[in-house]
Amino acid sequence: MVVRSMLPDVEIPPVSVHEYLFGDLTGDELDRVAVVDGVSGAQTSFRSLLAQIDAVAGAVAARGFGVGDVVALHAPNVPAYVPVFHGLLRAGVTVTTINALSPSPDITKQLLDSGARLVITVSALLLAAEAGAKGAGLAHEHLVVLDGDSAVAAEYTSLADLLADPHPAPEVSFDPATHLAVLPYSSGTTGHPKGVMLTHTNLVANVAQCFAIGVERDDVVPCVLPFFHNDGSSETLESWTHARDHG
Template identity: 65%
Template sequence: MVVRSPHPDVEIPDLSLYDFLFGSLTEEDLGRTAVVDGPTGEATTFGALRAQVDAVAGAVAARGLGVGDVVALHSPNVPAFISVFHGLLRAGVTVTTLNALASGPEVGKQLTASGSKALITVSPLLAQATEGAEAAGLSRDDVVVMDGAEGYSNLRDLLAAGAPAPEVSFDPATHLAVLPYSSGTTGLPKGVMLTHRNLVANVLQSEPYIPLVRDDVVPAVLPFFHIYGMTVLMNCALQQGSTVVTMPRFDLPEYLRVITEHRATVLFVAPPIALALAKHPLALEADLSSVRIMMSGAAPFDAQLAAAVGERLPRARVMQGYGMSEMSPVSHVVPFDRDDIDPGSIGLLVANMVAKVVDPATGEEIEQPAEGTSAPGELLCAGPNVMVGYLGNEAETRDTIDADGFLHTGDVVTVDAEGVFHVVDRLKELIKYKGYQVPPAELEALLLSHPQIADAAVIGVVDDDGEEIPKAFVVRAEGAELSAEDVMEYVAARVAPYKKVRAVQFTHAVPKSASGKILRKELRAA
């Protein structure tokens, strides 16, 4: 049985993301504040932002980049990220966003996999950027350091040329806007192909349930390079004329300062931030009375935590959303005006979406009940926000999107008679550490590169703080003298901090099926 969104379909215009966000700005809009740099307080109006976007597009085109080219953007949340991101799209370029925490080898892998012709970064990340660029065969001339570094082009130099924004033509329904990298349900990171239509659609699909308004102030602490930050914190806010206050990283005192000084009204967070707001002594002393909405996403958020945050934000509606990079990302939200819905649920399907709940063992569809709650099954979703596929990986695309266009999420859910979904388990192997995706296969491949490790497997386990962490099961090579600390240090030196192995257990063998697949259920029971 197909479950449909209770909200009527919304019309999705045939526009590029640039035209959708900036094409209809009025004279009044142009003078309003679009972006504020959190650390300095420097403000940028919508008019100045659009001019910057057009100037970046002109500079990019002058360098010979345009439709069909991929450029990597490697930066934390700073105002220039927004200008450069949308300027690249304005020029017809496809943007692949790099995690600001990525190591040099990780940068190089994504540059190579995406076919990036250039890399735009910031000086604090230059060491990792240059290591990755060199590994991917990019020259120094192909690297732009937005805030400047000796020997590299910078954003000011590019814009000073004053090249006009190019006239570009492409089909928004098929032209790729972004290539974020996701681990999907299993395996190594893959390029998620999202079109301009995908991104425009998801902003409009989310709008009825996340009612941002012109006077809202949104602290942007969740990274723009992640699809949640890109669509919800950046694009949804810009489309509604809200003010975005950028924060390069999460620091609780700074976050609280931004909320109080800027009288922030809408907080988009991941569960660890929600936990800090609910329990940290600094948060208990802060004035959070301006907040009217707090929405959590990127990882499970239970009703108990929602209630604890609600006590700290008495004037705010505490909500939860659900999605994946493969869905641009939002598919479900607890609507702002539905306080009768359990905040521990993922809420209702957003507009224009349909879903199925399928028995993972038999493939049979599970009926939505007339009363009560359904049996659990895998969540399948279809809608205009679902990706085109994985870049250069037709096999994984076929495994993820079926012949009827339904994306298999790998999450096990229930649905009730009112169309409210709860996530109860997951089939996918992906580990979610503080909202970040950690693919076991990537860590396993790295562990196996250690000369003293004969075999290895990685699973997610819950630590004493209730956080899911990567745990490695390691088989020592014959005669090897290897400690748990040695293993963790080896991995830590080669991956982004959130991918670190945080627990190690030595074992005589990794349990595997006859086909060689790791039996993770046996490891979880060990």
């Protein structure tokens, strides 16, 4: 017996995450608030967020990363996570998100298994990221520290360094239904952690499904789950999209 929802079927457009979330923003929508940092209260508009996303996409593309490459993002819920995550997707990169609490041996395993060629982390997690990257055979220049707030972190490329020489966002082409957007890893409850292969269409579908929950104009959706977890990423995508479509 097939049980159908009482709600209308959800339309899932065949587009990338970037195009679905940001592709049709115009006029006043660009000046609406996209993200609020719960700690500092700092607000980022869609216009500013898009500029940051394009800057990150251009920077990683200029360093040779694009469709077919995997980059590891190892950070807690910080404001920089947003443009970096979406900048990587904008460049066609697959993002493998690493648990902020992972010890270095687990980081090494995930880097090797995912085939990541670059690790982006923060100062507070640098020691684990550094050891994990070394174990995976990644050289010094393949580790970027978002904030660079410590003497040790100063030895590495920071986000500011990465963006110092501006490059335009690249033109990329891929099939959203088959191209991996995100490669998070399971907790390993029944064995070793396994990569969960999520395409752009998977994420677009997840966000499209959220439209039925009834978020209205000017509602604020708190993003309390860790961004490195798929549910955290989905929750965040949901809030940005509702802010756009109901603004």
